[in-house]
Amino acid sequence: MGQRTKIKALLQSEQTNIEVTVKGWVRTFRNNQFIALNDGSTNNNIQVVVDFENTDPAILKRITTGAAISVVGQLVASLGKGQTVEVKATEIEVLGDSDPEKYPLQPKKHSLEFLREIAHLRFRTNTFGAIFRVRNSLSFAVHQFFQEKGFVYLHTPIITASDAEGAGETFHVTNFDLLNPPKTEDGEIDFKQDFFGRPTNLTVSGQLEGELGAMALSDIYTFGPTFRAENSNTTRHLAEFWMIEPEMAFYDLTDNMNLAEELLKYVIRYALDKNKEDIEFLSQRLEEEEKQKPQNERSDMSLLDKLQFCLDNDFERLTYTEAIDILKESTPNKKKKFQYPVEGWGTDLQSEHERYLVEKHFKKPVILTDYPKDIKAFYMRQNEPDAQGRETVRAMDILFPGIGEIVGGSQREERLDKLEQRMDEMGIPKDELWWYLDTRRFGACPHAGFGLGFERLVLFVTGMGNIRDVIPFPRFPKNAEF
Numbered sequence: 001m002g003q004r005t006k007i008k009a010l011l012q013s014e015q016t017n018i019e020v021t022v023k024g025w026v027r028t029f030r031n032n033q034f035i036a037l038n039d040g041s042t043n044n045n046i047q048v049v050v051d052f053e054n055t056d057p058a059i060l061k062r063i064t065t066g067a068a069i070s071v072v073g074q075l076v077a078s079l080g081k082g083q084t085v086e087v088k089a090t091e092i093e094v095l096g097d098s099d100p101e102k103y104p105l106q107p108k109k110h111s112l113e114f115l116r117e118i119a120h121l122r123f124r125t126n127t128f129g130a131i132f133r134v135r136n137s138l139s140f141a142v143h144q145f146f147q148e149k150g151f152v153y154l155h156t157p158i159i160t161a162s163d164a165e166g167a168g169e170t171f172h173v174t175n176f177d178l179l180n181p182p183k184t185e186d187g188e189i190d191f192k193q194d195f196f197g198r199p200t201n202l203t204v205s206g207q208l209e210g211e212l213g214a215m216a217l218s219d220i221y222t223f224g225p226t227f228r229a230e231n232s233n234t235t236r237h238l239a240e241f242w243m244i245e246p247e248m249a250f251y252d253l254t255d256n257m258n259l260a261e262e263l264l265k266y267v268i269r270y271a272l273d274k275n276k277e278d279i280e281f282l283s284q285r286l287e288e289e290e291k292q293k294p295q296n297e298r299s300d301m302s303l304l305d306k307l308q309f310c311l312d313n314d315f316e317r318l319t320y321t322e323a324i325d326i327l328k329e330s331t332p333n334k335k336k337k338f339q340y341p342v343e344g345w346g347t348d349l350q351s352e353h354e355r356y357l358v359e360k361h362f363k364k365p366v367i368l369t370d371y372p373k374d375i376k377a378f379y380m381r382q383n384e385p386d387a388q389g390r391e392t393v394r395a396m397d398i399l400f401p402g403i404g405e406i407v408g409g410s411q412r413e414e415r416l417d418k419l420e421q422r423m424d425e426m427g428i429p430k431d432e433l434w435w436y437l438d439t440r441r442f443g444a445c446p447h448a449g450f451g452l453g454f455e456r457l458v459l460f461v462t463g464m465g466n467i468r469d470v471i472p473f474p475r476f477p478k479n480a481e482f
């Protein structure tokens with residue numbers, strides 16, 4: 001057999017009447033004659049035409065949905081509708097049978113919930129093929145964006161002894177026998193005898209270590225898995241997700257916002273260029289899905305329009321305080337339509353509030369800055385109190401339509417005294433973070449960074465509604481299958 005050609009290349013081939021070898025998985029087999037074959041290189045299938053009169057009936061019977069086959073044949077111009085070329089098979093080999101009685105994926109529409117239960121096979125559907133090709137492009141584009149700017153890709157540890165967010169939502173890492181851990185004389189678990197000689201956990205963020213890199217390399221980014229043992233039973237939370245965390249020396253909050261906006265636009269544009277067919281397919285899928293919804297819940301823009309809109313418009317920038325004023329005066333607040341009424345200054349925004357600002361009020365991505373100090377992490381740079389004595393920090397959150405928060409970041413507190421004071425107030429152990437504090441002792445400088453949740457980005461670009469559908473094997477409470 002000759003060199004195999006991927007279906008994407010065959011479908012774009014300018015040459016016809018040449019012998020080709022094509023391999024893939026059977027999507028459908030009609031009339032003992034037409035195989036729709038897919039190999040994942042594109043959403044489109046290639047049609048293989050079988051000369052059934054001259055093919056062993058035993059082989060024909062084995063060409064079933066899901067089977068892996070290898071075909072040698074002539075690439076010819078197609079007479080059929082919807083394709084320009086097809087393969088006239090001269091030789092078919094079944095590489096892997098697939099019992100049609102048992103194969104869970106039938107050539108029909110399956111629900112996303114069902115497909116989640118067979119996540120090992122869902123790659124073979126049009127929807128998931130498209131999603132994971134888009135995910136791939138986005139992740140490549142992230143690297144390309146930062147590499148073009150001279151950022152250093154830094155691999156921060158996955159096992160750590162610190163909880164960067166201080167939220168205590170970590171997964172412990174231990175090699176103790178959980179039924180019988182060594183105890184101290186006081187009857188406490190003796191972590192000195194554990195693998196690392198201390199309690200450790202899976203990282204919730206690479207930021208603190210990222211800052212250490214930035215204090216020498218200037219601009220770094222991480223792109224790796226992070227873990228949160230929060231009760232992530234929402235369509236926007238996973239227990240294991242990928243995060244992109246750039247950290248830049250000599251950046252202030254405005255530089256930080258500019259970089260984040262540029263990054264988001266760059267990677268969306270890249271995917272639109274590179275995966276046009278896939279995104280068009282997903283856009284149509286979404287339109288079909290929206291038809292099931294009542295009129296008032298349908299979005300007025302298609303996925304393609306939404307992505308284009310995001311590229312063409314500046315993100316709206318305003319402070320938390322300004323946002324609260326808008327929310328207080330908003331119709332849903334006055335009509336008591338919010339589940340959490342917006343009354344005063346100081347509380348965190350709920351996702352219903354974020355979505356109101358983005359989807360109803362501004363109708364575009366929004367960057368909120370300068371949040372109350374009390375609802376943000378210890379490392380954010382403290383502002384001077386305002387005229388009313390309200391204390392804020394130089395935080396920024398980027399809110400996207402349909403998603404809510406996609407980026408969270410800040411300018412970092414580089415002043416040692418301010419930082420230590422905040423750590424004391426919040427009960428963050430300074431002795432454990434001695435290495436972090438050293439950056440404020442030796443050559444501290446203004447710096448900033450942010451975290452972009454990669455799956456939330458993939459959600460936005462694919463128009464999917466549930467974060468569990470944009471990572472190959474989602475991890476969430478009570479689920480670690482595959």
Ligand code: ATP
Pocket residue numbers: 165228230232236237238239240241243405406407408409451452453454455456
């Ligand atoms: P949220 O309020 O949505 O829980 P967060 O404030 O906890 O987000 P950060 O700690 O700022 O989020 O994390 C940075 C980014 O990581 C978020 O903007 C979001 O895109 C993403 N992210 C946070 N938690 C999760 C999660 N459990 N699953 C997927 N992505 C997440």
Ligand code: MN
Pocket residue numbers: 230
């Ligand atoms: Mn969270």
